Amino acid sequence: MNILVFTKRVPATQEEELRITSEGKRVDLSKIPFKVNDWDNYSVEEAVRIIEKSGGAVTAVSIGDTESDEVLRRAIAMGAKDGFLLERGEILHDPSTRATLMYNFIKKENIPFDAIFTGVQSEDDQFAATGGILAAKLRLPFVSMVIGIDAVEKDHMVVRRELEGGLQERITVTLPCVISIQTGINEPRYVSIMGVRKASKVERKVFNAAQYEENVSSKIEVIQWVYPQKKAGATLLPADIEMACKELLGILKEKGVY
Amino acid sequence: MSYGLVIGEVRKNIFEERNIDAIGLVHLLQKESVLLIPNGHYEIQEGIINLLITVDVEETQFLNPLAMVHVLEKMITAHGKPDMIVFTHSSSGIELASYAAGYFDFPLITDVSGYDTEKKIFYKSYYSDKIFGQFYVTQDETPIITVRSGSFREHVQAKGFSPAHETIDGIPAITNRTFMEYVEEEKGDVDITKAEFLLSIGRGVGNKDEIQHYEELASLLKATLSASRPVIDKQWLPKARQVGTSGKTVKPKVYLAMGISGAFQHIAGMKDADCIIAVNKDPEAPIFQYAHYGIIGDMHKVRDKLKDILKT
Numbered sequence: 001m002n003i004l005v006f007t008k009r010v011p012a013t014q015e016e017e018l019r020i021t022s023e024g025k026r027v028d029l030s031k032i033p034f035k036v037n038d039w040d041n042y043s044v045e046e047a048v049r050i051i052e053k054s055g056g057a058v059t060a061v062s063i064g065d066t067e068s069d070e071v072l073r074r075a076i077a078m079g080a081k082d083g084f085l086l087e088r089g090e091i092l093h094d095p096s097t098r099a100t101l102m103y104n105f106i107k108k109e110n111i112p113f114d115a116i117f118t119g120v121q122s123e124d125d126q127f128a129a130t131g132g133i134l135a136a137k138l139r140l141p142f143v144s145m146v147i148g149i150d151a152v153e154k155d156h157m158v159v160r161r162e163l164e165g166g167l168q169e170r171i172t173v174t175l176p177c178v179i180s181i182q183t184g185i186n187e188p189r190y191v192s193i194m195g196v197r198k199a200s201k202v203e204r205k206v207f208n209a210a211q212y213e214e215n216v217s218s219k220i221e222v223i224q225w226v227y228p229q230k231k232a233g234a235t236l237l238p239a240d241i242e243m244a245c246k247e248l249l250g251i252l253k254e255k256g257v258y
Numbered sequence: 259m260s261y262g263l264v265i266g267e268v269r270k271n272i273f274e275e276r277n278i279d280a281i282g283l284v285h286l287l288q289k290e291s292v293l294l295i296p297n298g299h300y301e302i303q304e305g306i307i308n309l310l311i312t313v314d315v316e317e318t319q320f321l322n323p324l325a326m327v328h329v330l331e332k333m334i335t336a337h338g339k340p341d342m343i344v345f346t347h348s349s350s351g352i353e354l355a356s357y358a359a360g361y362f363d364f365p366l367i368t369d370v371s372g373y374d375t376e377k378k379i380f381y382k383s384y385y386s387d388k389i390f391g392q393f394y395v396t397q398d399e400t401p402i403i404t405v406r407s408g409s410f411r412e413h414v415q416a417k418g419f420s421p422a423h424e425t426i427d428g429i430p431a432i433t434n435r436t437f438m439e440y441v442e443e444e445k446g447d448v449d450i451t452k453a454e455f456l457l458s459i460g461r462g463v464g465n466k467d468e469i470q471h472y473e474e475l476a477s478l479l480k481a482t483l484s485a486s487r488p489v490i491d492k493q494w495l496p497k498a499r500q501v502g503t504s505g506k507t508v509k510p511k512v513y514l515a516m517g518i519s520g521a522f523q524h525i526a527g528m529k530d531a532d533c534i535i536a537v538n539k540d541p542e543a544p545i546f547q548y549a550h551y552g553i554i555g556d557m558h559k560v561r562d563k564l565k566d567i568l569k570t
Contacts, residue, residue: 132356234552
């Protein structure tokens with residue numbers, strides 16, 4: 001089985017302070033470290049596990065600037081056979097443009113696949129949309145929020161989708177299909193720096209994204225970036241940890257839980 | 259007809275409460291509200307919609323994106339294109355909305371938590387709520403929106419009359435994606451929804467070896483240990499201890515959140531706690547917006563200090 005896996009290089013903003021610049025027109029990411037999108041890490045792992053068990057090949061695909069080669073090397077280190085980079089300097093904010101670009105690429109280059117795996121969403125924009133839009137354009141069945149793949153057969157898969165409050169639904173989906181993977185589906189393997197370095201020896205093909213941008217026009221645009229509206233917020237306990245902890249224990253006593 | 263179309267999410271014969279936010283956005287737009295629902299026996303608040311359309315399929319087929327595009331096609335044929343199509347920002351909402359957007363080539367904005375009626379701008383979260391993008395639709399085409407739970411319910415107004423009823427039938431059976439069964443997660447060793455005091459840990463915990471030290475702190479505090487999604491995803495604690503939309507919704511007397519930044523899926527699961535105390539080294543972490551008390555500092559140092567004090 002041949003699986004195409006999308007992987008994206010994203011800013012690791014979890015513990016970083018983000019600054020809006022140019023009067024709201026830009027978010028300054030110049031000092032932020034970048035990493036592989038968490039969802040894509042699980043998605044690559046899941047695809048590699050399938051081909052390790054039943055044969056075939058995983059190809060990692062990324063849209064981005066030359067730096068995105070890093071996430072392709074990472075996927076290869078995890079077990080992907082090769083990687084394709086659709087090179088594009090500017091970020092496409094509208095997920096429909098990313099999906100259309102992928103669609104055009106797959107059609108024009110006649111890329112063979114039995115399944116396309118994407119992460120449910122990317123950490124930066126949280127649209128959760130590229131997989132669904134692409135599936136519909138390809139007129140293929142689509143399942144998102146996949147938290148378990150129970151069976152992989154020649155012409156179909158049995159998967160579990162995560163719903164809310166601990167509920168899941170089990171679904172049969174025919175191949176070829178598009179699947180969006182949820183975090184927690186597996187335990188992604190450790191990737192060493194040596195492993196990534198070794199992966200550099202495997203060829204990654206670079207395509208100029210401009211060749212596939214027919215009908216790639218944004219349907220939505222950002223006019224301004226803003227900080228969230230501040231509420232009253234928390235009463236801060238003292239900066240001195242000992243004093244803060246004593247006050248914290250005082251609050252627990254007052255609330256009657258300790 | 260000028261109208262906003264809401265896709266009503268029904269799971270296990272329950273009309274999900276978050277549908278009210280989707281209806282709220284249509285009310286904010288001051289459009290006629292049309293609600294699509296599947297067959298089934300469940301209660302809905304009818305006085306807030308103008309037209310109620312029952313689609314002659316079961317809930318699991320209704321929420322199948324491959325069937326939903328046929329439903330929308332029939333809807334558009336019968337009533338013309340809506341001014342907006344609104345889904346909830348949920349597991350099924352994002353699946354349906356993205357597939358419909360690709361199928362019809364409509365603009366899509368997801369996880370919308372605000373709308374400016376004058377400027378026609380949607381507010382959408384970026385970078386785990388640290389930044390919001392103000393989006394507008396650049397094409398004269400029906401936008402598809404998924405709305406964040408809790409964002410628009412305040413805009414719902416009672417219409418003071420009963421809605422008109424219609425039905426849609428003749429939806430073809432879908433064979434390339436089929437529902438088999440619902441699966442309930444395994445019951446855990448402890449029911450965190452019953453706990454009065456939860457010590458909850460998140461991504462900041464860093465690595466698995468740290469978990470035991472928080473178990474010890476929980477036992478010293480007589481608290482129950484729970485966690486946010488990143489800890490559960492790494493399988494450092496069982497799924498039954500997860501707080502958030504895909505885990506449990508909790509309302510303890512005290513919720514002590516350590517190393518949790520506060521993604522909205524987590525906030526939705528704990529915001530109704532009587533008292534929320536957050537410990538995080540990032541002063542910009544969204545959780546401080548919801549907490550009653552906050553400590554800006556390293557969670558491990560706070561843990562060790564608390565243990566020192568409790569042991570002496």
